Amino acid sequence: MTIGKKLWQMMAFVMVMALLVGSVPMATVSAQSDAIVSSTVRGELTEQFAKHYLELRVTDPSRSVRLVMDYNPQDRQELERGAGFYVFDENGFRDFSNGASPVLTNLATGTLETTDGVKQKISVIGDPVGTFTVVPFNDSNVPFDYTLTVENAVLVDGSGEQVTDPNAPADAETTTEEAGDATTEESTPEAAATPAATAAATTAVTETVTVTATATPAPAAAMIPTEFSADELEGELNERFAKHYFELDTEDITRAVVVELTYDPQDSQALDNGLNFYIFDEAQFRRLDTAPSRAENTAAGELVSRSPKTKRATVSNPFRTYTIVVSNDSDVPGTYTLTVDNAILTDGSAQSITAQELGATTVTTATTTTTGTATTTTGTTAAATPTTAAAPAADALTPPTTYTVQSGDTIGTISRRAYGTSQLFQQICNFNNIADCNRIEVGDEIELPVQSELGSAAPAAATTPAAAATATPAPTTAATEEDEDATPAATAEPAEEAADTDVNADATGDLIATASTFSVLDTLGLLLDLLELEADQANNIKAILQTGEYTFFAPTDTAFTSLDEATLEELIANPTQLATVLKGHIVSNQALSSSLSNGMTLTTLAGTSLSVSISGGTVTVGGATVVQPDVVATNGVIHIINSVLVAE
Numbered sequence: 001m002t003i004g005k006k007l008w009q010m011m012a013f014v015m016v017m018a019l020l021v022g023s024v025p026m027a028t029v030s031a032q033s034d035a036i037v038s039s040t041v042r043g044e045l046t047e048q049f050a051k052h053y054l055e056l057r058v059t060d061p062s063r064s065v066r067l068v069m070d071y072n073p074q075d076r077q078e079l080e081r082g083a084g085f086y087v088f089d090e091n092g093f094r095d096f097s098n099g100a101s102p103v104l105t106n107l108a109t110g111t112l113e114t115t116d117g118v119k120q121k122i123s124v125i126g127d128p129v130g131t132f133t134v135v136p137f138n139d140s141n142v143p144f145d146y147t148l149t150v151e152n153a154v155l156v157d158g159s160g161e162q163v164t165d166p167n168a169p170a171d172a173e174t175t176t177e178e179a180g181d182a183t184t185e186e187s188t189p190e191a192a193a194t195p196a197a198t199a200a201a202t203t204a205v206t207e208t209v210t211v212t213a214t215a216t217p218a219p220a221a222a223m224i225p226t227e228f229s230a231d232e233l234e235g236e237l238n239e240r241f242a243k244h245y246f247e248l249d250t251e252d253i254t255r256a257v258v259v260e261l262t263y264d265p266q267d268s269q270a271l272d273n274g275l276n277f278y279i280f281d282e283a284q285f286r287r288l289d290t291a292p293s294r295a296e297n298t299a300a301g302e303l304v305s306r307s308p309k310t311k312r313a314t315v316s317n318p319f320r321t322y323t324i325v326v327s328n329d330s331d332v333p334g335t336y337t338l339t340v341d342n343a344i345l346t347d348g349s350a351q352s353i354t355a356q357e358l359g360a361t362t363v364t365t366a367t368t369t370t371t372g373t374a375t376t377t378t379g380t381t382a383a384a385t386p387t388t389a390a391a392p393a394a395d396a397l398t399p400p401t402t403y404t405v406q407s408g409d410t411i412g413t414i415s416r417r418a419y420g421t422s423q424l425f426q427q428i429c430n431f432n433n434i435a436d437c438n439r440i441e442v443g444d445e446i447e448l449p450v451q452s453e454l455g456s457a458a459p460a461a462a463t464t465p466a467a468a469a470t471a472t473p474a475p476t477t478a479a480t481e482e483d484e485d486a487t488p489a490a491t492a493e494p495a496e497e498a499a500d501t502d503v504n505a506d507a508t509g510d511l512i513a514t515a516s517t518f519s520v521l522d523t524l525g526l527l528l529d530l531l532e533l534e535a536d537q538a539n540n541i542k543a544i545l546q547t548g549e550y551t552f553f554a555p556t557d558t559a560f561t562s563l564d565e566a567t568l569e570e571l572i573a574n575p576t577q578l579a580t581v582l583k584g585h586i587v588s589n590q591a592l593s594s595s596l597s598n599g600m601t602l603t604t605l606a607g608t609s610l611s612v613s614i615s616g617g618t619v620t621v622g623g624a625t626v627v628q629p630d631v632v633a634t635n636g637v638i639h640i641i642n643s644v645l646v647a648e
Contacts, residue, residue, distance in 0.1 A: 034159075034160035035156060035157060035158050035159075035160050036155075036156065036157035036160050036162075036163055036164065036165050036168075037057075037154055037155075037156050037165075038154060038155060038165040038166075038167060038168070039149060039150050039151070039153070039154050039155070040147065040148070040149045040150075040155075040165070040166055040167060040239075041054070041147070041148050041155050041157065041163040041164065041165060041166075042145065042146065042147050042148075042163060042164050042165075042166050043136060043145065043146055043148070043162060043163040043164070044143070044144070044145045044146075045083070045136060045137070045138035045143070045144060045145075045146070046138075046143035046144075047138070047143070048138065048139065048140065048141045049137075049138070049139055050137070050138050051135055051136065051137045051138075052135065052136045052137075052157075052162040052163060053133060053134075053135055053162070054133065054134045054135075054136070054148075054155045054156060054157055054162070054163065055131075055132070055133060055134075055155070055156035055157075055158065056087065056132035056133065056134045056150065056153055056154075056155060056156075057153060057154050057155075057156055058128045058129075058132070058152065058153045059152045059153055059154070059349040059350075060152055060348050060349040061128055061129045062348075062426070063128075063152050063245055063348075063349070064124055064125060064126050064127075064128065064152065064288075065124070065125040065128040065150060065151065065152045065153045066122070066123070066124050066125075066150065066151040066152070066243070067085065067087065067108075067110065067122065067123045067124075067125075067134065067148065067149070067150050068120055068121070068122050068148070068149045068150075068241060069084060069085055069110050069120060069121040069122075069136070069146050069147070069148050069149075070118070070120055070146065070147045070149075071083065071119070071120075071121070071144050071145070071146040071147075072144060072145055072146075073142070073144065074118070074119050076140075076142045076144075078140035078141065078142045079138075079140055079142055079144055080112055080119070081140070082138070082139040082140030082142075083121075083137065083138045083139065083140055083142075083144055084109060084110035084112075084121040084136070084137065085109065085110045085121060085123070085134055085135060085136045085137065085148065086102045086106040086108075086109050086110075086134070086135045086137065087106060087107050087108040087109070087123060087125060087132055087133070087134050087135075088102075088105060088106055088107055088132065088133045088134075088135065089107045089130050089131070089132055089558055090130060090131045090132075091558060091561065091562055092105040092106055092107055092557075092558060092561055093105070093133045095561060096135075100561075100565070102135070102137075104523075104560075104561055104568070105561045106557070107125065107132070107520065107557055107558060108123040108124070108125055108519045108520070108522075108557075109123060110122060110123050111123060115241070115329075118240075120241075123519060124519055125519070125520075126286070126518060126519065126520060126628075127520065127627060127628060128152070128153070134148070134155060136148060147166070148163075149239065149242075151242075151243055151245075152245065152349060228346070228347045228350075228352070228354060228355040229249075229344050229345065229346045229347075229416070230344070230345060230354065231339060231340050231341070231343070231344060231345065232337065232338065232339045232340075232345075232354075233246065233337070233338050233345050233347060233352040233354045233355070234335070234336070234337050234338075234352060234353045234354050235326060235335070235336055235338070235351065235352040235353055235354070236333070236334070236335040236336070236353060237275070237326065237327070237328035237333070237334055237336070238328075238333035238334075239328075239333075240328065240329065240330065240331045241327070241328070241329060242327075242328050243292070243325055243326065243327045243328075244325070244326045244347075244351040244352065245323060245324070245325055245349075245351065246323070246324045246326070246338070246345050246346060246347055246351075246352075247321065247322075247323060247324075247345070247346040247348065247412060248279070248321065248322040248323070248324050248340060248343050248344070248345055248346075249320065249321055249343060249344045249346065249410045249412045249413055250318045250319065250320050250321070250322075250342065250343050250410060251342050251343055251344065252342055253317075253318055253319070253320060255342050256314050256315060256316045256317075256318065256342065257314070257315040257318045257340065257341065257342050257343045258312065258313075258314050258340070258341040258342065259277065259279065259299075259301070259312065259313050259314075259315075259324065259338070259339070259340050259341075259343075260301075260310055260311065260312045260338075260339050260340075261275075261276070261277050261301050261310065261311045261312075261326070261336055261337070261338050261339075262308050262309065262310050262311075262336065262337050263275050263309065263311075263334050263335065263336040263337075264334065264335050264336075265332070265334070266308055266309050268330075268332045268334070270330035270331065270332040271328070271330055271332050271334045272303065272309065273330065274328060274329040274330025274332070275326075275327070275328045275329075275330060275334050275336065276293065276300060276301045276311055276326075276327060277300070277301045277311065277313070277324055277325065277326045277327070277338065278292040278293065278295070278297045278299075278300045278301075278324070278325045278327065279297055279298045279299045279300070279313060279315060279322050279323075279324055280292075280295075280297050280298060280322060280323045280324075280325065281298050281319055281322055282319075282321065282322075282323075282437065283632065284296050284297055284298065285322075285323045286628075286631065287508070287514075287517055288325075292325045292327050293327065293329065296508060298315055298322065299313035299314065299315055300313055301313050318342075318343075320410040320411065320412070320437070320440065321410055321411070321412055321425065321437070324338070324345070326338060335353075344413070346412070396417055396418075397414070397417045397418040397448060398418075399418050399419070399448040399449055399450050399451065400447075400448060400449045400450050400453075401418075401448050402445050402446070402447055402448070403418070403445070403446045403448055404443060404444070404445055404446075405440050405441065405442055405443060405444040405445075405446060406442060410440070411425045411428050411429055411434075411437060411440060411446070412425045414428065414446060414448070415428055418448045419451055424451070424454055425437070427454040427617055428446065428448070428454065430617035430618075431447065431449065431453075431454055431616065431617040432446055432447055433594060435594045449616075453616055454616070454617060504590075504632055504633070504634055504635075507632050507633050507634045508634075509633060509634060510545070510546050510633050510634050510635050511545040511546070511550060511552050511633045511635060511636050511638060512528070512542050512545050512546055513633070514631060514632075514633040514638060515552070515554055515631075515638055518554075518631075518640065520556045520557055520558070520640070521554055521556065521557070521640070522557055523556075523557040523560045523561070524554055524555060524556075524557075524560070527560075527571075527572075527578060527582070528541055528542045528582075529542075530572070530575065530578075531575055531578065531579055531582070534575050534579075536575075536576070538579070539575050539576060539578075539579035540579075541579060541582045541583065541586075544583075544586070544605070545586070545635075545636075546635070548588070548635065548636075549588070549589055549590055549635050549636050550586050550587065550588060550589070550590070550605075550635070550636040551586070551587040551588075551589065551590055551591045551602075551636055551637055551638075551639070552585060552586050552636060552637070552638045552639070553585045553586075553587075553610075553621055553622070553624065553626075553638075553639050553641050553645065554585065554638050554639070554640050554641065555585070555624070555640075555641055555642075555643060555644045555645075556627070556640060556641070556642060558642070559624075559641065559642055559643045559644050560644060562643060562644075563644055563646070567646070580606050581606075581644070581645070581646055583604060583605040583606035584604045584605075584606040584608045584610075584645050584646075585604065585641075585645055586604055586605045586606075587602045587603065587604055587605070587610070588603075588605070589636075590636045590637050591637065592629075592630050592632075592637055593619060593626070593629040593630050593639065594630075596612050596614065596619060596621075597612065597614070598612065598613060598614040598615075599611070599612065599613075600612040602621070608645075610622035610645065619639075621639070621641065621645075622645045623643070623645075624641040624642055624643040624644075624645055625641065625642045625643075626639045626640070626641055627640050627641065627642050628640040
């Protein structure tokens with residue numbers, strides 16, 4: 001019972017902290033000209049309980065964000081336990097600022113990992129939609145300094161006094177020309193990236209600035225990302241554990257896709273072992289934690305040539321869409337060239353050198369906001385090179401329309417032609433109730449509504465045709481043989497093929513093991529651990545979810561912290577009540593999202609009923625929105641939801 005006592009002591013400590021912690025200053029990011037905006041910052045926390053407050057600005061909300069904290073000294077256990085960083089969403093940070101414990105209110109926190117003797121605190125945000133605040137903290141009595149690096153985001157220190165930017169040039173200058181009598185202000189890349197959420201401007205000064213083109217691309221953190229698609233991309237990964245993420249769209253699924261990577265320097269054995277690429281399908285990428293080389297993947301580069309050194313991977317029976325992660329796990333800076341055959345690579349957030357050079361020759365408009373003055377700057381490069389469009393204008397689609405799939409189409413390419421970006425891939429798939437987003441056939445009809453009707457549906461995880469639904473529909477929505485249109489779109493697949501397909505074939509763990517891979521479900525995991533220690537095993541929800549086939553609607557950390565404090569305390573103090581609430585999130589048998597229909601009623605293990613509502617691709621169950629559907633486990637499926645289902 002030693003572990004049980006420790007867990008209960010931890011929960012007691014958490015609740016005491018929630019009552020005793022004083023109010024925390026709001027980390028308001030003021031728009032100042034000296035603001036720090038960078039993907040890497042350095043700071044020092046030399047006093048016990050010291051904190052820094054940084055805004056986290058996501059580059060591409062459809063991709064995960066990874067945060068890595070390197071710190072010194074490395075040999076003090078006090079820092080392992082008492083220092084790190086928290087990530088808060090907007091609601092969590094508000095509660096934290098009002099005195100709630102960061103343990104209960106954070107969206108994610110840095111987890112200690114050691115690689116080759118180097119200690120780091122690492123966290124991944126799988127669904128980075130919204131506004132976030134990162135709080136590096138030192139609750140120990142040991143002074144330390146840190147370097148915090150983010151992928152697919154930038155960190156913003158609005159005061160410019162908490163952290164420094166190690167990549168900032170020593171003497172940054174901007175060449176400008178005055179337009180008429182307009183007032184000219186000094187502009188820096190940092191200022192251009194300062195958020196506009198500040199005190200209302202009292203005077204507006206508009207100026208046109210001609211930026212002199214240079215041979216060196218602007219830093220990625222200071223650029224406006226430009227989506228770029230090609231069959232070859234060049235990039236550089238100069239820091240250990242640095243990564244780039246690219247979308248791969250297959251052109252012809254009847255032919256193999258071949259991916260090759262060449263790199264420099266060619267004489268580095270460290271790069272031979274540490275620089276590589278990994279290909280993930282949608283389900284695999286969703287389960288990706290922090291180490292691509294150890295995660296389940298569709299294919300990874302293997303050394304096939306030494307003159308020049310080339311790593312190659314072949315996908316013989318490709319899906320439509322994959323994610324490629326190029327990773328440098330060595331301590332040697334390296335550049336690379338990534339090429340694909342029978343596919344297109346898309347860099348949606350200007351990670352590659354290729355996309356950055358494109359961005360440096362692209363006409364853009366940026367807005368810089370400073371206290372009291374709003375300045376709009378339009379920059380036009382001297383180069384006359386036109387921007388490469390993701391799709392020719394002649395191929396553009398104008399929503400709303402119905403599109404018939406042609407040879408070589410993917411949902412991603414259709415999305416680019418209709419909406420100018422492939423990032424609406426999942427919303428289009430959900431809107432059309434497509435069972436497998438990676439496979440569409442020539443002749444299929446795709447409905448393309450106006451963009452506002454697509455909503456903000458979270459990525460669906462269905463990778464195979466869904467099995468028949470086991471839930472009982474409400475009598476008012478039961479379909480008849482004559483009313484075929486009332487059935488979900490997943491029935492477009494032949495019944496024989498669906499019956500022969502094991503939707504759980506790619507799963508690597510049961511419902512509990514699968515849920516534990518999502519950092520946004522940490523609070524749920526802690527509550528399940530507490531119930532596991534109860535003498536009354538009828539309350540052991542973990543055992544239930546490991547011994548049968550179920551559909552589990554799993555609330556996020558934010559969902560629990562959104563409960564009022566009294567309700568959360570009552571659930572923690574009353575295990576039987578907590579078990580009943582969690583049973584109200586579990587339905588017998590497996591029901592993928594494609595087998596759910598509008599008006600369906602699901603009966604939970606607690607005996608409560610959950611009504612299903614589907615509108616424009618957004619699914620709600622019992623009033624909670626499904627933010628990530630179809631996380632398939634070996635014994636069922638998880639749908640991650642944004643609120644706790646507490647019966648009235």
